[in-house]
Amino acid sequence: SVIASDIGGTLGGRQSVLSARTAKAVGQVLGAGVPFILVSGFNLKVVTRIREQIRTRNESGLWSIVQNGSLILKGNNIVERNYLDLEVAKEVVRFFCDKGLNPIAFASPEMDCRQFTQPVGRDTSFAEAYGCEIVPDIASQLLSDPIQISVYDDNDLIFGMRAEAECLFGGGRCNVIVSVGAEKSWLEITNARSNKLTALTTILRQIGARPEDVMYFGDNLNDVELLKSVGYPVVMNNGLPEVKKLARRIAADCDADGVAEVLEEYLALVSG
Template sequence: MIRLLATDVDGTLIHSDHVTISARTREAFLAASEAGIVVTAVSGRQPYSIAALVRGTALEGPAIGSNGSVAMHLSTGELFFEEILDVDAQRTLVEAMRARFPGVRAVSVRDGGNTYLAEHGYSGPQDPGAQSAAWEVVHRFADLDEVLAAGSVKLVLKHDDVEPRALLAAARELAVPGCHPTISGAPFLEVAREGVTKASGLASVCTHLGIDASEVMVFGDNVNDVEMLRWAGVGVAMGNATPEALAAADRVTLTNDADGVAQVIEGLLGDAAHGTPRA
């Protein structure tokens, strides 16, 4: 029996315009919630961005942001937890990455995801979700010493001429203690505290709710979803998923633009109505 549905956002819940949640998908999550299933979003985005996207849907309750580093109730703003990347660890990683890729620039995401401190010279949006904010947030530039002076819920590293996968390969090879690097489809590397992933964040929430991993179904499409897809009782990869996500999943559905999440939820609820809940 599935008691909790958790969905990634970009490439999974929303269409490729990075904005649209279809009426079909909204209705599917509402039906699941009305059936007594807990529904939640788990994203690399920050809570303020998730909240703006899911406003008016059944997903406006607890959500997990920053790849598992932050959990917050989107309607009340209550912060459940935040996991902080240590100052020494992030500084060591940045110095090592800059030695390999001169021109790497850093962004520190802080304060439950509400503050972005970007290094001077950083180009492009500090957060792809910044255009949609449910409440006021801070985005400003500073010298690198200030950017790295406090711990981060997420550290972003970007190089204008180096692909995120190359940055990820280098960060994994460096294996700096205290750091967990990943990518999400955004044009940069994302780093959390060691041991912090979407799976760890979701596990914490499920422990609080008394829900076992076997009772969880998750949806994802990218590298930062792999741990979550493996951890859950049922991991569902999107038809547009990366090879890593496809390999980690138990099932594959349609693409995000074809409402693959809604298709699976509709099947789950249909089976439950006939007395054969899908595992």
């Protein structure tokens, strides 16, 4: 069997930090010889911080899917890169700017995972707090293919342009991802291969497992494909209502150690 989990709003709670109980449970899963896959839309710095909270001697059993599959790591090593074509990235930047939204560019590890935002009228406080450098022209800052171009803004604005973004950049050209929050959401444009299901399938092939062998924890729209594909889908109590419908089990809230509780039950079964 294989365990995989989203991070934000799931494994890492609302603050994307593992509780001591959760970190211990994940370490015990790995100690039992069961592969564990961190699956996230977060950038490499956040996923690395989460990974460093997990104490295990089975380093090779811990995999990470970063920014929805733009990077795949085995232990600390990047084993696959799926970047957004630079010219397409510049086109996406223009699209967001034309909509009056501040684009956020996530550069690759080769550019030290720098983050840029280009103000075009919207408030920049979130982007600054998120670690973005404010620049007058993102295109001139990108020296190589970035990981993704995104916007984070009010839900009505994001959902108002989602269909147009999918028409322009979807259909196999890129992957268009929406991650929904209570008031604000992310709209992310990545390489077409950068999606959680493709990345998970790649890892499963390498470790000789099948989707039906996987227990997956999720909470949001970017988890739907995975939840539909795995053998044992688990959705957090704080998950979106439409996502909860896909669950075989509803776990407790992400800030109440919901994942850890299920993992502890699983460990009792496999050790018993």
